[in-house]
Amino acid sequence: MASALINVPAKAKRGDIIExxxxxxxxxxxxxxxxxxxxxxxxxxxxxxxxxxxxxEIFRADLFPAVAANPFFSxxxxxxxxxxxxxxxxxxxxxxxxxxxxxxxx
Amino acid sequence: xxxxxxxxxRDVARGIAASAAAALPCPSFAQGTARVAVIGGGFGGASCxxxxxxxxxxxxxxxxxxxxxxxACPFSNEVIVGMREMPAQQxxxxxxxxxxxxxxxxxAAEIDPQARTIVLADGNSLAYDGLVLSPGIDLRFDAxxxxxxxxxxxxxxxxxxxxxxxxxRKQIEGMEDGGTVVIxxxxxxxxxxxxxxxxxCLIAHYLKTRKPRSKVLIxxxxxxxxxxxxxxxxxxxxxxxxIERISLSQGGRVTSVDPATSTIIxxxxxxxxxxxxxxxxxxxxxxxxxxxxADNTGWxxxxxxxxxxxxxPNIHVIGDACIAGQIPKAASAASAQGKACxxxxxxxxSGRTPQTPRLSGACYNTVAPGYAFSLSGVYQPKEGQxxxxxxxxxxxxxxxxxxxxxxxxAEKWFKAITEETFG
Numbered sequence: 001m002a003s004a005l006i007n008v009p010a011k012a013k014r015g016d017i018i019e020x021x022x023x024x025x026x027x028x029x030x031x032x033x034x035x036x037x038x039x040x041x042x043x044x045x046x047x048x049x050x051x052x053x054x055x056x057e058i059f060r061a062d063l064f065p066a067v068a069a070n071p072f073f074s075x076x077x078x079x080x081x082x083x084x085x086x087x088x089x090x091x092x093x094x095x096x097x098x099x100x101x102x103x104x105x106x
Numbered sequence: 107x108x109x110x111x112x113x114x115x116r117d118v119a120r121g122i123a124a125s126a127a128a129a130l131p132c133p134s135f136a137q138g139t140a141r142v143a144v145i146g147g148g149f150g151g152a153s154c155x156x157x158x159x160x161x162x163x164x165x166x167x168x169x170x171x172x173x174x175x176x177x178a179c180p181f182s183n184e185v186i187v188g189m190r191e192m193p194a195q196q197x198x199x200x201x202x203x204x205x206x207x208x209x210x211x212x213x214a215a216e217i218d219p220q221a222r223t224i225v226l227a228d229g230n231s232l233a234y235d236g237l238v239l240s241p242g243i244d245l246r247f248d249a250x251x252x253x254x255x256x257x258x259x260x261x262x263x264x265x266x267x268x269x270x271x272x273x274x275r276k277q278i279e280g281m282e283d284g285g286t287v288v289i290x291x292x293x294x295x296x297x298x299x300x301x302x303x304x305x306x307c308l309i310a311h312y313l314k315t316r317k318p319r320s321k322v323l324i325x326x327x328x329x330x331x332x333x334x335x336x337x338x339x340x341x342x343x344x345x346x347x348x349i350e351r352i353s354l355s356q357g358g359r360v361t362s363v364d365p366a367t368s369t370i371i372x373x374x375x376x377x378x379x380x381x382x383x384x385x386x387x388x389x390x391x392x393x394x395x396x397x398x399x400a401d402n403t404g405w406x407x408x409x410x411x412x413x414x415x416x417x418x419p420n421i422h423v424i425g426d427a428c429i430a431g432q433i434p435k436a437a438s439a440a441s442a443q444g445k446a447c448x449x450x451x452x453x454x455x456s457g458r459t460p461q462t463p464r465l466s467g468a469c470y471n472t473v474a475p476g477y478a479f480s481l482s483g484v485y486q487p488k489e490g491q492x493x494x495x496x497x498x499x500x501x502x503x504x505x506x507x508x509x510x511x512x513x514x515x516a517e518k519w520f521k522a523i524t525e526e527t528f529g
Contacts, residue, residue: 003356005356005357006374007373007374007375021373021374023355023357023374025355025356070329070354070355072373
């Protein structure tokens with residue numbers, strides 16, 4: 001079962017550079033493996049990850065079969081105002097997960 | 107006895123080694139003045155030194171080991187929770203010396219693989235024709251931010267039996283009821299892969315009987331682990347609600363520690379521990395690196411037939427320090443490797459090709475008094491690396507009588523391996 005872990009500082013000072021970390025549990029099946037009977041194990045990966053802050057996209061990544069299981073992202077942004085980070089993971093087989101976290105900026 | 111002499115036979119020995127490598131007959135070694143040094147007196151090195159003498163009584167075998175007493179790691183988790191006392195873990199080298207091995211109570215400081223000499227900590231040097239490194243592991247105090255040698259006093263790894271074991275025991279004994287014991291587990295490879303989970307069980311056993319409001323939290327840099335189903339069944343059956351594990355994909359990888367506040371930090375959370383046992387990443391014992399036998403992983407690549415280092419000539423590496431494919435880093439594996447390595451060295455020195463080894467290893471986990479399970483395997487070289495060719499793990503649905511029998515089996519195994527190695 002998919003589950004998201006996110007780490008966003010609850011508070012920051014205006015202008016601070018803050019680190020955001022996310023981890024989505026996912027098998028990231030490459031599509032290149034075969035079963036013992038020779039059938040291809042169908043590809044099942046996350047294909048895109050997006051982070052929006054107060055509705056504006058601030059970070060995006062495309063994912064490919066070479067990315068390992070349970071994709072982990074760490075990225076930085078500048079704290080400008082209080083608000084909400086929204087995270088979205090989209091992938092094969094209709095995979096779609098979201099998560100959010102708020103920050104208060106002083 | 108420390109031999110300090112010039113290596114007058116060096117060139118002769120080199121020529122012989124070259125022909126031995128080509129598996130040509132070499133009668134001068136058969137006459138038996140060859141010197142084999144073994145560095146490290148654990149299960150691997152001690153078994154190897156003994157086996158060398160047994161296979162060829164004419165060999166001059168030295169065992170270089172600074173500790174006068176060996177403290178065994180298997181069963182040391184039981185010492186942590188008072189199920190067992192430290193003297194039961196300790197062994198001397200007297201019988202090994204009586205078997206004709208020259209035991210040198212010194213650390214090896216330097217190795218010159220070209221000159222084939224070892225410089226000891228006291229400055230004396232020792233020449234060898236063949237060298238076996240069995241240095242075990244070193245803890246990497248540079249790998250986990252905040253966790254250095256000073257931090258290991260506050261948050262004992264207890265991953266080398268001895269003082270560290272007793273430190274953790276004292277902390278657990280001194281802990282107030284209602285606290286959390288955190289065990290931080292590194293990513294593979296590590297010494298004794300199932301031991302963190304055995305430790306969690308035995309600590310839970312202690313807490314259940316003495317401090318029942320307390321809990322054990324495992325923060326794990328791995329998703330799966332050895333004998334996982336058996337452990338998880340035991341947690342449910344014996345310690346319901348007491349042991350929690352956060353795996354890698356649940357954010358369990360520890361990224362730093364703060365010993366001052368007893369905080370353990372992952373990418374997704376901070377955990378305060380009343381007692382923390384932080385097991386840091388590991389590497390081959392330092393002398394392996396000094397000898398040039400360790401690669402950039404920190405471990406030693408070997409040829410699985412002869413245990414010869416792939417990086418340095420005339421040096422063999424056994425035990426936890428070597429990269430042995432699917433063989434776990436464990437006492438019985440080290441002992442089996444020690445014996446196989448001895449046979450390979452004796453074969454090579456008499457100009458024969460070493461036989462392909464078939465190693466067996468066993469690994470017992472005691473999760474409560476009278477409750478154990480095990481894993482056993484047979485390993486052989488396959489495509490340049492050890493592969494498991496046979497394996498058996500205890501059944502998950504086995505009745506308690508079987509767990510009791512396995513607990514007795516574990517005791518017998520420990521008696522047998524320590525008797526064989528040190529008795």
